[in-house]
Amino acid sequence: MPSGTEHFMDTVLRSLDLYATRPLIKEVVGPVEARTCNIITYQAYAHDLSKAALFWWQTLSKLGVAVGDVVGLWITGSQYPDLVHLYAISRAGFVPQVFSQKYTEQGLAVVRDLLTACEAKVLLYDPVFEGIVQSPSLTLACQRIPPLVSLTYVDAALPSLPDVKPTDTAMIFHTSGTTSGKPKPVPESHRWFRFQAIQWKGICQAAPFDGQDVYNNIGSYGHVGSATMISHLGASGQCMVRLASNTLDREQILELTRLAGLNNLFIYAPWLSKLVNLAKTDPEILTVLRSMRQISYTGASLNPEDEQWIIESAIPATCVYATTEIALCLVSDLDRVKMIPAMRLVPGVQCQFIPTNSLTHELATNAHGQLTGNQLYDFFIPESAPNCPHPSIRNRPDGHISGDLFEEVSPGYYVFRGRNDDWIRTGPTCAFCDTKSIEDNCMLTCADLVKNCTVVGHYKPALVLFIEPALALSSESDLATFKMEILKQTAAFNARLFSHERITDARRIVVVPPGSLPRTTEKGNVRRKAVEEDYASLLQDIYTSKA
Structure with missing residues (x-):
């Protein structure tokens, strides 16, 4: 196969084979009084992936869906089979367009419009959405997702993965907010997926050790952050433990640490803020935070008081800048925690900081910036960058401006200073x-x-x-x-x-x-x-x- 045309699933499949005996996913299960940890190995996941991929290839082919077509996938985003079916559709040669439980808030009309916008040929849905999907307003073919345990493994050969171009769409997610009442589709390309694994390695800075890094998922499997963890964690043989809910409270972090060996946190800043507030008066939580190999937080800035407390409490924290469109791009240094929230480019990321003409006094989020009028920078991702968004959603002919503003506070280190538009x-x-x-x-x-x-x-x-x-x-x-x-x-x-x-x-x-x-x-x-x-x-x- 020519260089640069490899399907992202080729990399995933190699990882599943290379680390076959290692845990890939852990789940804490059972009643409160008798909780245990269920382990799904790379090999077990590969087995489930194969039988689901074969099922979908046979089923969708009969419905006239061709290789490369978009297939809507409406999942709860909270259970292991969701991750199997998501990657199985890719393995079968189709392009999944992913919806989560969150879309029940908006209703079928929005899902229908998004499917139409992406020219999806069919909608696969979890049984919990049966009542919503069975509507005359949805003219698209629909197929209920069967229980994973009902699928029988058949020793039949799946077709080879199709040849793709680097910028071809691999999966489609959506913005976390809406424009005029609808989220926007965000196609992720094959080169984006492959580079994401490289970006992830640049984010992780904990010293090598003999064990396995175990991370929590960050929210729903129906959203890009958690959905793509199979791809980028698997590339280096690491493990993900599933949260029981899309948050991280005292009981859950203690349970995951004790039963599942959680030793890395990748969380939204508001979650970390809650844990920090607990740790200030709870020695057990403080010990857990200090014991983590690395805590990476994203999605927002911590307040200065929390940042200072983290520094003084010797907590191994790094802040990360990432978006649905461009993935992981900036990270602070683990060995220079005192610099939080200043971040540098992740090695290999080709993004650029371009002086902005925006009104710095109005957009700077701190009093110092407003008083001094420090230069702010737009974050630009050139067309040649592997993580440059799909051409259909770029906002410049030569690349993409993220819409976020940064201030250089030390040579090569930048602090987030808000948005330059109405988002x-x-x-x-x-x-x-x-x-x-x-x-x-x-x-x-x-x-x-x-x-x-x-x-x-x-x-x-x-x-x-x-x-x-x-x-x-x-x-x-x-x-x-x-x-x-x-x-x-x-x-x-x-x-x-x-x-x-x-x-x-x-x-x-x-x-x-x-x-x-x-x-x-x-x-x-x-x-x-x-x-x-x-x-x-x-x-x-x-x-x-x-x-």
């Missing part, structure tokens, strides 16, 4: 949210009520909508009625959003006098960051009330 991160896992689409919908559907509005909540627990009303509100009763009418008129749009993007509580609507929101001098646009600063105390009260 922010919000909610429990700091997922992306397109504030502009929410604001535009509010202005459109509530034109009789709203003169101007803005949505805030960057790296906060939830969104808050600020409104300058188009009519006089003379009493508390008028204000309450006004807010309920806003919720009523935006309800249909909210229903299409993910839960972290929805504004469905009147306590998260703040009404201010017309013209009072801070604006830019030149264009008169509302300054989102300035609103957060001016109303910081009020916002803290709202978040504390768990609105």
Whole structure:
């Protein structure tokens, strides 16, 4: 096969054979009083993969699905068979388009639209979605996913993996936020998959040892972070232990450490913040954090107090910058923890920092940056980079700008300084949210009520909508009625959003006098960051009330 045309599954299959006897996946199972660890070896996973791949190749071929076609896969994202079926579809020569349990929040119409956008030929679905999928509005062929244990291993040869180009699509995931009520498909190419394993090795900095590195999954198997762990952990013979839920609390981390040998954490910053708060008063949790070979956190920044406590407590932490489109790109140094949150490029990553023309005073997230107006940089991924996004989603003809801004704080070391557009991160896992689409919908559907509005909540627990009303509100009763009418008129749009993007509580609507929101001098646009600063105390009260 010519160089550069290898299917990403060839690498996966070689790893499954090379590390056959090692644990690949661990699961803590059983009743609370008698918990045990179930181990799935590389060899056992390969066996399940083969029989599932053969089943799907035979089944989908009969339905007229051709090699290279897109196949929708709606999974719970919380169980071992999900990972088997996901990679089995790839092994059978098809391109999976992955949906998770999260899409029940949006409903069938959004899933249908995304399948249509990617020209999927069929939708495979977990039985839990039976009631949703059986709808006349879904004209696509549907196939229920059978239990893995019901598939019989047949000693029949699967066809060879198809030849592919480096930029051909291997899998399709979706953005964690929505634009105009829909997530955007994110195709991941074969070269992206192959390079991700190299990127992962650059992230891992713990000293070599005789044992096996055991990592937790980071959220749902239906999302890119956990779904691709088979590919990049398997490349170096490591192991993943499944979380019982998409979070990491005291009981679970102690259990996974004791029963499954968890010795590396790869988690979202809000999860780590919760563990840090526990460890400050819980010696057992502190011991666990200190015993980890490496703790890598991503998705957001920790607050400075947590960062300082980590440094003073000798916890082996590194911060990581990654996105669904470009994967792992930046990491801090494990042997220089005092530099957190400053990060450097992962070895082999060809990304570039380009001086931005954005307003540094408005976008810098720390007081020092706002006062000094330090140079900020756009993060650019050239077309030639192995992790450059699929051509269909690039935002420049010669590559891709991530939309995140950085400041160089030491030669070659950069700190994240926010977004350069209308996307922010919000909610429990700091997922992306397109504030502009929410604001535009509010202005459109509530034109009789709203003169101007803005949505805030960057790296906060939830969104808050600020409104300058188009009519006089003379009493508390008028204000309450006004807010309920806003919720009523935006309800249909909210229903299409993910839960972290929805504004469905009147306590998260703040009404201010017309013209009072801070604006830019030149264009008169509302300054989102300035609103957060001016109303910081009020916002803290709202978040504390768990609105």
